[in-house]
Amino acid sequence: xxxxxxxxxxxxxxxxxxxxxxxxxxxxxxxxxxxxxxxxxxxxxxxxxxxxxxxxxxxxxxxxxxxxxxxxxxxxxxxxxxxxxxxxxxxxxxxxxxxxxxxxxxxxxxxxxxxxxxxxxxxxxxxxxxxxxxxxxxxxxxxxxxxxxxxxxxxxxxxxxxxxxxxxxxxxxxxxxxxxxxxxxxxxxxxxxxxxxxxxxxxxxxxxxxxxxx
Amino acid sequence: xxxxxxxxxxxxxxxxxxxxxxxxxxxxxxxxxxxxxxxxxxxxxxxxxxxxxxxxxxxxxxxxxxxxxxxxxxxxxxxxxxxxxxxxxxxxxxxxxxxxxxxxxxxxxxxxxxxxxxxxxxxxxxxxxxxxxxxxxxxxxxxxxxxxxxxxxxxxxxxxxxxxxxxxxxxxxxxxxxxxxxxxxxxxxxxxxxxxxxxxxxxxxxxxxxxxxxxxxxxxxxxxxxxxxxxxxxxxxxxxxxxxxxxxxxxxxxxxxxxxxxxxxxxxxxxxxxxxxxxxxxxxxxxxxxxxxxxxxxxxxxxxxxxxxxxxxxxxxxxxxxxxxxxxxxxxxxxxxxxxxxxxxxxxxxxxxxxxxxxx
Numbered sequence: 001x002x003x004x005x006x007x008x009x010x011x012x013x014x015x016x017x018x019x020x021x022x023x024x025x026x027x028x029x030x031x032x033x034x035x036x037x038x039x040x041x042x043x044x045x046x047x048x049x050x051x052x053x054x055x056x057x058x059x060x061x062x063x064x065x066x067x068x069x070x071x072x073x074x075x076x077x078x079x080x081x082x083x084x085x086x087x088x089x090x091x092x093x094x095x096x097x098x099x100x101x102x103x104x105x106x107x108x109x110x111x112x113x114x115x116x117x118x119x120x121x122x123x124x125x126x127x128x129x130x131x132x133x134x135x136x137x138x139x140x141x142x143x144x145x146x147x148x149x150x151x152x153x154x155x156x157x158x159x160x161x162x163x164x165x166x167x168x169x170x171x172x173x174x175x176x177x178x179x180x181x182x183x184x185x186x187x188x189x190x191x192x193x194x195x196x197x198x199x200x201x202x203x204x205x206x207x208x209x210x211x212x213x214x
Numbered sequence: 215x216x217x218x219x220x221x222x223x224x225x226x227x228x229x230x231x232x233x234x235x236x237x238x239x240x241x242x243x244x245x246x247x248x249x250x251x252x253x254x255x256x257x258x259x260x261x262x263x264x265x266x267x268x269x270x271x272x273x274x275x276x277x278x279x280x281x282x283x284x285x286x287x288x289x290x291x292x293x294x295x296x297x298x299x300x301x302x303x304x305x306x307x308x309x310x311x312x313x314x315x316x317x318x319x320x321x322x323x324x325x326x327x328x329x330x331x332x333x334x335x336x337x338x339x340x341x342x343x344x345x346x347x348x349x350x351x352x353x354x355x356x357x358x359x360x361x362x363x364x365x366x367x368x369x370x371x372x373x374x375x376x377x378x379x380x381x382x383x384x385x386x387x388x389x390x391x392x393x394x395x396x397x398x399x400x401x402x403x404x405x406x407x408x409x410x411x412x413x414x415x416x417x418x419x420x421x422x423x424x425x426x427x428x429x430x431x432x433x434x435x436x437x438x439x440x441x442x443x444x445x446x447x448x449x450x451x452x453x454x455x456x457x458x459x460x461x462x463x464x465x466x467x468x469x470x471x472x473x474x475x476x477x478x479x480x481x482x483x484x485x486x487x488x489x490x491x492x493x494x495x496x497x498x499x500x501x502x503x504x505x506x507x508x509x510x511x512x513x514x515x516x517x518x519x520x521x522x523x524x525x526x527x528x529x530x531x532x533x534x535x536x537x538x539x540x541x542x543x544x545x546x547x548x549x550x551x552x553x554x555x556x557x558x559x560x561x562x563x564x565x566x567x568x569x570x571x572x573x574x
Contacts, residue, residue, distance in 0.1 A: 077283065145231050147233060152227055178261060198249055202264040203223060
């Protein structure tokens with residue numbers, strides 16, 4: 001019986017019958033915000049998210065976020081293995097399944113159907129902002145993702161620029177980058193050879209100069 | 215079916231690179247602008263090199279982000295600008311072997327997070343990018359680096375990370391904060407309300423216990439969680455108990471997604487003893503939904519063709535099958551629900567599928 005009384009007051013507070021502490025707290029100036037997020041604050045933030053998510057539920061078309069099992073089929077990205085010094089293997093921790101699926105991979109036929117036109121997007125595309133490295137992550141990601149930064153790419157451009165100089169369509173300098181002068185040279189060369197004039201390095205240009213991409 | 219790979223002419227590169235295709239304007243050094251098109255291809259100016267992409271004349275590639283791989287004559291369409299279904303498959307390694315896995319694991323991993331980071335920064339405004347695998351959190355440090363970098367570079371985009379939840383640690387809370395709690399929806403599967411069955415379905419001993427612990431971390435982090443349960447013959451009878459478990463133990467989740475099976479990967483292999491025809495028997499599912507909703511858990515049905523769902527529950531079944539892999543059957547014809555129905559997976563086999571389909 002006595003034990004019950006212990007719970008009586010807190011439950012009244014919970015039910016809102018008694019003033020909570022914050023109501024009685026003396027008014028002080030803006031206190032410094034505690035940097036540690038309380039659980040209460042976390043759940044509050046989440047409410048905003050829930051509502052935002054919920055609003056999208058009204059429109060079924062926008063349910064993409066709940067992409068079904070988002071399997072990237074067509075398989076993974078086909079890459080030559082171990083070429084980039086970042087290939088690792090993972091060994092299964094020997095599961096002892098009472099329900100073991102046959103581990104033989106199922107070969108999926110790759111679709112070869114023609115492309116269905118994607119919906120025209122009227123949205124604008126923000127320019128790329130270089131990803132900043134986070135203070136928590138010491139190693140910033142080096143950007144080796146630009147095709148023009150590829151050594152092979154530059155080598156081909158250098159070969160083309162050299163050939164353009166040799167044949168008198170371009171006055172240099174050899175930069176490894178297709179700049180305006182190089183484009184002008186390519187235009188002249190393509191015109192003179194009766195090729196399609198694009199001002200870019202095309203397979204025909206490479207063939208005409210005998211440059212192999214391999 | 216929309217092709218996620220496009221045939222291209224060889225590009226002279228020696229590491230995987232990211233290219234965004236544009237029809238008019240160039241805004242980034244990754245942009246390649248359209249210079250020519252014919253009946254079978256479009257050619258883009260890639261830093262002065264002609265990149266020829268084979269596609270139908272009507273295909274709109276403006277804004278699409280491609281992953282171009284050395285020595286390959288096809289490019290991966292990482293981001294389709296006109297689609298809301300963009301998925302980055304960050305690894306094919308996994309520590310579980312789920313009976314319904316649509317993307318069975320492979321041994322090798324190639325780290326493309328650098329490429330994914332750039333691709334994310336080139337996505338259209340307000341894009342939502344799904345991160346899938348394999349198990350993305352097997353490469354947790356890299357994944358977090360990617361999420362932090364992409365989230366900072368692009369405050370408008372958000373992420374949906376599909377993970378088995380086995381690798382969260384209390385120390386991750388700080389990084390989840392840094393990425394932004396409102397930026398990531400964590401899609402985490404739970405198949406049964408007790409260890410024995412869940413562990414057998416995912417083929418990993420201790421998986422249930424680990425997941426239970428990690429849900430505590432996610433709750434403390436205030437993370438947005440989409441709990442995902444695939445309906446199987448194996449867990450059919452425990453669905454109401456799972457609803458009870460979810461509503462009492464995991465009431466902080468944002469949504470409980472009850473999903474139909476996808477006929478691909480292990481799901482196809484195990485179809486006969488896993489697929490539950492909910493068009494003929496909705497019983498346990500009905501009880502589970504009623505219980506969960508009654509207790510305030512937002513509950514939804516993913517990948518259920520509308521005619522397989524009793525009419526009172528259809529509002530819970532949004533069209534969820536990704537645009538590039540859904541289809542409709544001949545019998546769908548002039549069905550009145552077609553505009554709101556997600557249809558079927560491209561690889562759905564009618565003779566093994568639902569017995570109770572009917573035009574509405």
